[in-house]
Amino acid sequence: MENQIKKLKDEAIKEIKQSKALAALKKLEVKYLGRKGELTKVLRGLHDLAEEQKPKIGQLANEVKTELEQLIKNIQIELEAGGGVQTSQPIDLTLPGQKYPLGHLHPLTIVQRQLEEIFSRMGFMVLEGPELESEYYNFESLNIPASHPARDMQDTFYIKDQPGWLLRTQTSNQQVRTMEKYGAPLRAIFSGRVFRREATDASHDSAFYQLEGLMIDKDISIAHLITAMKTMLKGIFKKDVKVRLRPGYFSFVEPGFEVDVSCLLCDGKGCGVCKKTGWVEMIGAGLVHPKVLAAGGLDPKIWSGFAFGMGINRLVMLKYGIDDIRLFMSGDLRFLEQF
Ligand code: FA5
Numbered sequence: 132m133e134n135q136i137k138k139l140k141d142e143a144i145k146e147i148k149q150s151k152a153l154a155a156l157k158k159l160e161v162k163y164l165g166r167k168g169e170l171t172k173v174l175r176g177l178h179d180l181a182e183e184q185k186p187k188i189g190q191l192a193n194e195v196k197t198e199l200e201q202l203i204k205n206i207q208i209e210l211e212a213g214g215g216v217q218t219s220q221p222i223d224l225t226l227p228g229q230k231y232p233l234g235h236l237h238p239l240t241i242v243q244r245q246l247e248e249i250f251s252r253m254g255f256m257v258l259e260g261p262e263l264e265s266e267y268y269n270f271e272s273l274n275i276p277a278s279h280p281a282r283d284m285q286d287t288f289y290i291k292d293q294p295g296w297l298l299r300t301q302t303s304n305q306q307v308r309t310m311e312k313y314g315a316p317l318r319a320i321f322s323g324r325v326f327r328r329e330a331t332d333a334s335h336d337s338a339f340y341q342l343e344g345l346m347i348d349k350d351i352s353i354a355h356l357i358t359a360m361k362t363m364l365k366g367i368f369k370k371d372v373k374v375r376l377r378p379g380y381f382s383f384v385e386p387g388f389e390v391d392v393s394c395l396l397c398d399g400k401g402c403g404v405c406k407k408t409g410w411v412e413m414i415g416a417g418l419v420h421p422k423v424l425a426a427g428g429l430d431p432k433i434w435s436g437f438a439f440g441m442g443i444n445r446l447v448m449l450k451y452g453i454d455d456i457r458l459f460m461s462g463d464l465r466f467l468e469q470f
Pocket of ligand 1: 339
């Protein structure tokens with residue numbers, strides 16, 4: 132019996148020391164020390180020994196068991212420290228690694244975040260608003276009653292079987308809500324998707340993004356509006372860009388303007404995006420109409436303000452030289468992977 136145990140021990144030690152992988156080591160542990168393992172079988176046979184032999188053989192078997200357990204533990208630590216190298220094949224460390232595809236931000240999101248940073252630095256709150264909107268906030272609160280011809284300026288998607296509800300046509304839907312919530316003085320921007328039932332072309336889509344700015348205080352003038360526009364455009368283009376102000380009609384501002392930016396795609400020479408005019412219509416703006424201030428619960432005799440709404444898609448087109456607005460929502464990876 133004694134010899135049998137010693138032989139088993141030598142065999143086990145030899146095999147365990149040769150194991151090169153954790154899985155193989157585990158198998159040896161089961162083979163020798165498991166419930167049906169070789170050493171366990173020997174220990175079970177102790178019953179059949181003469182009484183005087185039992186303590187000596189029992190002690191030897193236990194010593195061997197402890198020794199093997201310790202050896203297995205040491206080898207396990209060595210194998211683990213070897214960086215999980217569990218193969219007898221040498222590893223070629225110069226082979227290129229596996230590349231995992233990484234996601235990234237959409238160009239509209241990149242620029243939207245830059246805009247939010249620029250306005251945050253000027254003390255504007257960054258807010259959001261709903262895409263599903265009531266006629267009241269999208270039109271009526273903005274001095275556009277139901278019969279007003281200005282409703283026809285923005286072809287609207289109405290919600291079927293839900294009278295009075297629509298997909299917002301402009302981020303101006305947040306103007307009166309913001310005044311109601313925050314009162315005056317107030318500086319806020321709100322951006323997001325707006326929807327219009329229009330035919331699409333290189334510079335028009337039926338779903339696009341706007342960024343709206345609203346500043347209410349005492350004695351606000353066009354000079355404040357122009358300064359905010361210039362700071363924003365300079366922050367995005369990192370250089371002075373040519374802008375021109377044209378009188379524009381929006382029933383919620385008085386006076387109202389359209390701000391055009393010189394087309395950076397063709398350097399003002401004329402292309403599909405600027406419709407051969409050399410200018411891209413980018414922003415609607417003006418001084419907040421007294422009726423809108425009143426709808427927001429503010430006294431127009433005390434408070435005045437400016438508001439503007441800009442098409443973010445068109446801004447991004449000029450910044451990156453994108454010649455068709457429909458690419459943004461195309462989901463075409465060849466386009467998106469360039470940003
Ligand atoms: C408005 O939406 C007004 N709410 C802007 C405003 C806000 C005026 C505050 C006064 C005070 P307009 O419909 O012109 O205005 O749209 C504003 C900008 O959105 C445009 O200058 C243009 O850059 C962009 N835009 C308009 N229609 C489209 C379209 N179909 N596709 C892409 N961009 C568009």
